[in-house]
Amino acid sequence: SRPIQKIGRAMRKQNSFHPLQSKESRMLFEEDEYGIEDEPILTWEGDQMAVRSPSWVYSVVVYVLAALLYALVVLCVTTAGTTLPVPLDQSAPLSQFSEARARAHLNYLSKTIGVRNTGTIQAENYTVSYLVEQLEFISQSVDPKSNIQVQVSVQRASGQTVITPYMGLFSYTDIVNVVVRVASVSALETSPSLLFSGHYDSAPYSPGGGDDGSAVAVMMEMINTLAHASAPPAFPVIFNMNDAEEMGLIGSTAFITQHAWAPSLRAFINMEGMGGGGRPFLFQAGPEHSWLVAAYRSSAQYPQGSVMGQDVFQSGVIPSDTDYRIYRDYGHLPGLDFAYIRNGYVYHTPHDTADNVNPGALQQAGDNMLALIQTLAQTPEFQNMPATNPSPTPAEIPPTTLADSVFYDYLGLYFVSYTKLTAAIVHAVVIFSHVVALVGFIVHRRRNHITHSLPPAFLRRSLLAMAGLLLSELFGIALPMSVSFGVQVTRPNSWYSYPAIGWAFYGTLAFVGMVFGQFLFARLTVHRWKRFSGVTAAQYVFWCGVFQWLVFLVASTALDIGTGFIPLWWCLWPSGAYALVSIVEDIFRRNHLVLCNARLARNAMETNNNLLWDSGRPMCGGRVWWWGCKSNSSRMVGSQLWYLVPLIGLIPPTLLTLYSFNTFVKVIVPITGRSGPVLPADPVIAGLMALTIVLLSSVSISYVHRAGKVGMLLIASVVVALLMLIPVFVVFPYTADAPAKVSFTHIMNITQGSSYVTATPLIADVRIMEQGLTSVHPGRNAYGLGSWMWSYEAPAPDVPLPLVTVYQNFTATSDTSTRLQLLVQTSQANLWMMRTKGLTLQAWGTVALEEASTFPTIPAVKYADSYSIRHVIGSSYLNSSVVVTLDFAGSPDSLSGQVNLLFTCSYPFATEVGQSFIDLLPDWVTTFSAAYAQTTVQNRLIY
Numbered sequence: 001s002r003p004i005q006k007i008g009r010a011m012r013k014q015n016s017f018h019p020l021q022s023k024e025s026r027m028l029f030e031e032d033e034y035g036i037e038d039e040p041i042l043t044w045e046g047d048q049m050a051v052r053s054p055s056w057v058y059s060v061v062v063y064v065l066a067a068l069l070y071a072l073v074v075l076c077v078t079t080a081g082t083t084l085p086v087p088l089d090q091s092a093p094l095s096q097f098s099e100a101r102a103r104a105h106l107n108y109l110s111k112t113i114g115v116r117n118t119g120t121i122q123a124e125n126y127t128v129s130y131l132v133e134q135l136e137f138i139s140q141s142v143d144p145k146s147n148i149q150v151q152v153s154v155q156r157a158s159g160q161t162v163i164t165p166y167m168g169l170f171s172y173t174d175i176v177n178v179v180v181r182v183a184s185v186s187a188l189e190t191s192p193s194l195l196f197s198g199h200y201d202s203a204p205y206s207p208g209g210g211d212d213g214s215a216v217a218v219m220m221e222m223i224n225t226l227a228h229a230s231a232p233p234a235f236p237v238i239f240n241m242n243d244a245e246e247m248g249l250i251g252s253t254a255f256i257t258q259h260a261w262a263p264s265l266r267a268f269i270n271m272e273g274m275g276g277g278g279r280p281f282l283f284q285a286g287p288e289h290s291w292l293v294a295a296y297r298s299s300a301q302y303p304q305g306s307v308m309g310q311d312v313f314q315s316g317v318i319p320s321d322t323d324y325r326i327y328r329d330y331g332h333l334p335g336l337d338f339a340y341i342r343n344g345y346v347y348h349t350p351h352d353t354a355d356n357v358n359p360g361a362l363q364q365a366g367d368n369m370l371a372l373i374q375t376l377a378q379t380p381e382f383q384n385m386p387a388t389n390p391s392p393t394p395a396e397i398p399p400t401t402l403a404d405s406v407f408y409d410y411l412g413l414y415f416v417s418y419t420k421l422t423a424a425i426v427h428a429v430v431i432f433s434h435v436v437a438l439v440g441f442i443v444h445r446r447r448n449h450i451t452h453s454l455p456p457a458f459l460r461r462s463l464l465a466m467a468g469l470l471l472s473e474l475f476g477i478a479l480p481m482s483v484s485f486g487v488q489v490t491r492p493n494s495w496y497s498y499p500a501i502g503w504a505f506y507g508t509l510a511f512v513g514m515v516f517g518q519f520l521f522a523r524l525t526v527h528r529w530k531r532f533s534g535v536t537a538a539q540y541v542f543w544c545g546v547f548q549w550l551v552f553l554v555a556s557t558a559l560d561i562g563t564g565f566i567p568l569w570w571c572l573w574p575s576g577a578y579a580l581v582s583i584v585e586d587i588f589r590r591n592h593l594v595l596c597n598a599r600l601a602r603n604a605m606e607t608n609n610n611l612l613w614d615s616g617r618p619m620c621g622g623r624v625w626w627w628g629c630k631s632n633s634s635r636m637v638g639s640q641l642w643y644l645v646p647l648i649g650l651i652p653p654t655l656l657t658l659y660s661f662n663t664f665v666k667v668i669v670p671i672t673g674r675s676g677p678v679l680p681a682d683p684v685i686a687g688l689m690a691l692t693i694v695l696l697s698s699v700s701i702s703y704v705h706r707a708g709k710v711g712m713l714l715i716a717s718v719v720v721a722l723l724m725l726i727p728v729f730v731v732f733p734y735t736a737d738a739p740a741k742v743s744f745t746h747i748m749n750i751t752q753g754s755s756y757v758t759a760t761p762l763i764a765d766v767r768i769m770e771q772g773l774t775s776v777h778p779g780r781n782a783y784g785l786g787s788w789m790w791s792y793e794a795p796a797p798d799v800p801l802p803l804v805t806v807y808q809n810f811t812a813t814s815d816t817s818t819r820l821q822l823l824v825q826t827s828q829a830n831l832w833m834m835r836t837k838g839l840t841l842q843a844w845g846t847v848a849l850e851e852a853s854t855f856p857t858i859p860a861v862k863y864a865d866s867y868s869i870r871h872v873i874g875s876s877y878l879n880s881s882v883v884v885t886l887d888f889a890g891s892p893d894s895l896s897g898q899v900n901l902l903f904t905c906s907y908p909f910a911t912e913v914g915q916s917f918i919d920l921l922p923d924w925v926t927t928f929s930a931a932y933a934q935t936t937v938q939n940r941l942i943y
Helices: 002-013 023-029 056-079 099-113 121-140 209-227 250-258 291-299 307-313 324-329 361-376 420-447 456-490 499-528 534-558 562-590 598-607 641-649 651-672 681-700 703-707 710-730 766-774 912-919
Strands: 042-045 048-051 148-162 169-184 193-199 237-242 265-273 280-286 335-340 405-410 414-419 740-749 754-761 790-793 803-814 817-827 831-837 841-848 866-873 879-889 900-907 925-927 935-942
Touching: 056 651, 056 703, 056 710, 099 121, 099 209, 099 361, 121 148, 121 169, 121 209, 148 209, 148 250, 148 841, 169 209, 169 250, 169 841, 169 879, 193 209, 193 250, 193 361, 209 237, 209 265, 209 335, 209 361, 237 250, 250 324, 265 324, 265 361, 280 291, 280 307, 280 361, 280 405, 291 335, 291 361, 291 405, 291 414, 307 405, 307 562, 307 651, 324 335, 405 420, 405 562, 405 651, 414 420, 420 534, 420 562, 456 499, 456 534, 456 681, 499 534, 499 651, 499 681, 499 703, 499 710, 534 562, 534 681, 534 703, 562 641, 562 651, 562 681, 641 651, 651 681, 703 710, 740 912, 754 912, 803 879, 841 866, 866 879
Parallel strands: 169 866, 193 237, 193 265, 265 335, 740 925, 740 935
Antiparallel strands: 042 048, 148 169, 169 237, 280 335, 405 414, 740 754, 754 790, 803 817, 817 879, 831 866, 831 900, 841 879, 900 935
C-alpha cells in the first residue's frame, strides 16, 4: 500500500534498508502505475524485508475458529423459530384463548371420530353433528348483555366448477359446510366481514390431526373466545369449517360461490396443515393489499413466514394447493395462507394424530389470530375495502399482482414486511450506491494522480477473481450433484429421517468444490502468474462475491421476485461493514494516524521516530495491531480492520440465508418421501443443499487467501467429506417417526375382468420398499403398471357396482355440436370420474336426477390431451343418481361409436384384503393417501 511505499522510501533515505532484488520485493516498494494497493504479509530477514506466507499454526487456528463460528451459526439456525407460548388450561377465562379447550376438540375429531373422508358417516354426519352441537352450546352461553350473537349455518351445496386446469372439471352433490358468524346484534348481513377458513375432512387413512383438525379446533376456541368477550368484535367474523378440501377444494368453492354471507367478505385467513404443530407459517399473501401482512406483523406475538414460500409454492414446485386459491380466484379477496410445517412426515398418513401436534402450537395460532382481529379493527384499509362479487368461475390473476408484499422473519425473532414498491425503491438505492462507490473509487484515484483512467490491471484482476469465484461455484454445485447420482443408485434417501446427514455430506462436498476452485485460482494467479498476493486476491474475490449478489438483486427486482430480500442483505451488510472501516480510516487520517502493518511500522519507527504518514488504507486480512509513536505531534496505529469488521458483517446475511433455506429443506425432505421413484430425490436434495452452501460461501470464501494454506484446507475438507460418507451407508433411512410411504388401492377392472391390490412405493429406493412389502405378500404380479409398482391378485371387492346408462342419446344442439347425456347411479361411493380424449368437449354439466328439468353446462377445459370430470358425493347421497351432460364438437353421425370414456368409481374405505396388507406392514413403512380413496372400480365405456 502507499504507506508501505512511503516507509520503504523513507528507509532508503536513512540508508538502513536494502530491499531484496526479487520481483516480489520490487512490487512492494516501486510506485504502482495503476494505483492498485497490494499488501502481502511482510517479515524481516536481518536488515531486509521479504514476503512470507502465514504459518501452519496461524492457518490451523484460523480455520478451527471459523469452523467453530459456523457451528455456532448452525446451532442458532436449528433452534430458531421454535419458541411457543405456554398453553393455557381449562381454567383460563372464557374470554381468553385456551389450548386445553381447543385440544379437547382436536382429540374428539382425530381420536374419537378418527378418519373423516368426504362421503363417509364420520365426516358429514358425526363431525358435523359434533361441531353443530358445540356451537349451539356456545351460542346459548353468550351473555345477552354483551350484544354478541353467534349464528350457525349448515350449508349443503351442490354445483359444478372448474378448479384450475390441472385439477380438471368438478361437480359435487350434498357437500356440507359448517359456517359460523360472530358479530354484534346490530351488525347487518352486508357489513364488511373477515373470514377464517379450515377444513374438517381428512385424507384417506389419516385422522387429520394437523391437516386440518388443528385449524378446526383453533377456530372453535376462537368462536368461544369472541362469544365471551366483553364487547362484540368491531366487524363480523365468519368461520368456514368446510368439507371436501382433500377431494379438490370443493367445500371452499361451494361456500364462496353460493353462501349468502360470502358477498360481505373483505379479506380471509386460511389455515392449513402440512405437518404436525410448530408455529403457523405464513407462506402466501395477497393479491395486493399489503396492509394485511402489515397487520399480521404488528399483531402477532411469534410471527413466522417468508415470501420465499410464496415464490416456491406458486411456481408449482410443491405439488399441492390450498383453499387460498379458491378465495383468491373466485372470491377476488386478499388473504393470508398459514400452514403448520413442522414434522411433515405425518402428512396424509395414519401418524397425523392429535398427539403429534406439539404443546403450544394451538395457543400460538389462536393468540395470533385473535390479535390480528383486534389490529384489523383499527386498520382503515380493511373497513374501506369495497365489496366484491364472487364469480362461479375462477378469475385470471395477473402474476404481477399475486403478491404485493415482501415479508420474512429473522430467526423467528422479528417479522419484516414492506410493499413491493418499497422493495423496488430500496433495491434501486442500494444498486445506485454501489455504482456511485465504484465511480468514487475511480475519481479518488484520478484526483490523487494515481491513475488517469480505469486501470487495466484493475479490470484484469477483477475478471480473474470473478472467473475464480464462478469456477469455485461450478465445482461447489457439480461435485455434490455428480456424487448424488451415484448415491441415488446405491443408497438413496439416506438423509430422509435425519436431514443433518445430508447437510453434513452434501454440504461438505459443496465446500470442497468451493475450496478446490479457489485452490486452482491461487495456484495460477498468485503463485504462477504473480497477478495477486494472497491478501489482494482475498480482497478481489470478496468484492466479486458482493458484485454477484448485486447482480442477483438487480435480477430479482426486474423479475419482481419477493425473495430478493436475501441478495439485499448480502449487499447491505458486507458493504456497510467496509463503509464503516473507511469512515474509521478517514478519522484516523484526519488525526495524523496511519493504518499499515504493525511490524513494518515498528521497524520504521526505530529508524526515524518522527516520521509522519497521513494516509493509508488497510487491505483484506491480518491481525489487529496497535502501535503508538513516541512523538507528541503524531501517532501511528498499525491495524488491519478491513479483515475483521467485514467478516463480522457477513454473519447477519449468513444467518438469514441459512435459516431461509433450512426452512425450505424441512418442507421439501418429507415431500421427497411421497413423490415416488420417478423423482431423483438425492440429486434434488444435494442440489438444494449445495446451492445453499455455495451462496453462503460466495463472499466468505475470499478469506481462505488471507488465512493461507488453501491446500491444507482442501485436504482437510476432503477427509471430512469421506467421514461424512459413513452415516450415508450405515444409518437406515427410515424410522417409525419418519416412515417410508406406500399407497394401497384395491382395483376392480370390469373391462379386463381383473381384481388386484396395487402397492405404489412413494420413495426413491424401490429395493428397500421391496423388503418392507415382502412380509405383506410373497408374490408379485405386475399388470403393466411399471417396474416400480406392485400388484397382487385379490378377490373382487364386495362393493355395489356403479351403473352408467344412456339418459339421452346423441342429439344435435347446433350445426357443430352434439349432446350426449348419461345417467350415473352409484351407492356408497364418494367420487366418480370420467375421462375422454381424442374428441373436443365443448361444455359439460351435472345435475341430480330429481332435478333434471334443466341441464346447465359450463365450458370444458382440456388438460394435456384429455378432459377429466370428477363428481364428489356427500354422505347424504349414499344412493346417488346424476345426469351428466356432454356437448361434443361434431355431428351425431360422426360421433357415434367414437366416444370412449374411462369411468372410475371410488369408495372411501379399504376392503378386507386391502386392510390385511396394511396391517402387515413393518413399523418403518406406512400408508399414504396418494389417491382419493382406497377402493376403485374401473370400466371403459364406448358410445
